[in-house]
Every structure is written in structure tokens, then in C-alpha cells.
Amino acid sequence: ATKKRFSEDVDVRVAIDRNTGDFESFRRWKVVADETVENPAQQVAFSEAQKQYPDIQLEDYIEEPLEPIDFGRIGAQAAKQVILQRIRDAER
Numbered sequence: 001a002t003k004k005r006f007s008e009d010v011d012v013r014v015a016i017d018r019n020t021g022d023f024e025s026f027r028r029w030k031v032v033a034d035e036t037v038e039n040p041a042q043q044v045a046f047s048e049a050q051k052q053y054p055d056i057q058l059e060d061y062i063e064e065p066l067e068p069i070d071f072g073r074i075g076a077q078a079a080k081q082v083i084l085q086r087i088r089d090a091e092r
Helices: 046-052 072-091
Strands: 011-016 023-032 043-045 061-066
Touching: 023 046, 043 046
Parallel strands: 023 043
Antiparallel strands: 011 023, 023 061
16 A cells, blocks of 8 residues: 555555554665666665765665555555465465
């Protein structure tokens, strides 16, 4: 549901607290060599990343917290299906 907020193909990471069920969403950009940026929606040039994060390394990720969204019934069902499928895949 979070990815649908963006018109671009962005990289989103969701952290779920297994005890409380709370979650946080983050938009991510992978740090790549300056000349290899192919998708600005998912990648950032190393020289640009170093301006804001001097200790950043190639292949690291820059994360920006996203505002929480209200999933609604359909979004909650879709999330449940994705989680259950990943559990089944991991059990194999």
C-alpha cells in the first residue's frame, strides 16, 4: 500500500515490531558509483550521498521515514497474504 503512493518504482522497506504489530515505512535509495545511476527513484550517486552523509559507502542505503498510512480493509488483507506467502516460502 505504501508503494502505491508513489508514481515511480521506488524502493520501500517496512520494519514491523513483532511484539506490538507497529510498523514503520522507509523510502530507500541505494548508493552507487556516480557513472552507474540508472534509476534515480531507487539509486543515488556516491558523490551526492557523501554531501549529506560523509561516512557513506558504496552499496549502502539512505533511508527516509515515510508518514504512516491507513491501510484499510483491503490493504490489510493484501499485507496479510504477502506475509503468509513469505512464511510459507521460508518454511520450504
